[in-house]
Amino acid sequence: MEAIRVICVLLTFAGVLIPCLCIDHPVSWSQGVDYKTWSDGKTINAGDTLTFTYTSFLHNVNMLNTKSEYDSCNTKAPVKSDSSGSTKVTLDKPSTTYYFACSTVGHCAGGMKIAVTTANDGTSAGSSPKTFTSSQPTLTNSGTSLTGILSLTMAAVGLALVC
Numbered sequence: 616m617e618a619i620r621v622i623c624v625l626l627t628f629a630g631v632l633i634p635c636l637c638i639d640h641p642v643s644w645s646q647g648v649d650y651k652t653w654s655d656g657k658t659i660n661a662g663d664t665l666t667f668t669y670t671s672f673l674h675n676v677n678m679l680n681t682k683s684e685y686d687s688c689n690t691k692a693p694v695k696s697d698s699s700g701s702t703k704v705t706l707d708k709p710s711t712t713y714y715f716a717c718s719t720v721g722h723c724a725g726g727m728k729i730a731v732t733t734a735n736d737g738t739s740a741g742s743s744p745k746t747f748t749s750s751q752p753t754l755t756n757s758g759t760s761l762t763g764i765l766s767l768t769m770a771a772v773g774l775a776l777v778c
């Protein structure tokens with residue numbers, strides 16, 4: 616009974632620890648950078664964030680609605696816009712392409728735009744069981760020590776009875 620309770624507590628802790636393996640991806644946001652290759656070799660998962668760093672009076676960050684807005688550099692009605700100089704955006708959905716562009720005249724057309732696609736759910740789901748498996752030795756160990764404590768208690772009780 617006690618062992619079952621211990622396992623339940625450990626599983627609860629494991630459940631709390633699993634969720635966010637989120638990573639922040641810094642973006643140095645300026646002119647003259649080729650953002651077409653920015654995401655090459657990077658795995659960007661749902662829940663990850665992008666942090667754009669730039670000179671606030673020169674540039675800004677607009678999250679666009681569609682690929683066509685991105686292709687045509689239409690920054691008139693963005694989902695979100697920020698010009699603070701440090702813009703953090705959470706990419707909350709899997710298998711989704713997020714589009715960003717600077718709206719300063721000529722900047723987007725000059726290449727100051729970026730499209731980032733998040734990985735599908737399979738990637739994040741695949742990493743959860745790994746975390747889960749790694750917690751199993753801990754369970755086994757606590758089971759062993761619990762048995763140890765129990766046998767010590769039994770021995771103590773046995774001794775008390777004998778004495």
Ligand SMILES: [Cu+2]
Binds near residue numbers: 645717
């Ligand atoms: Cu700009």
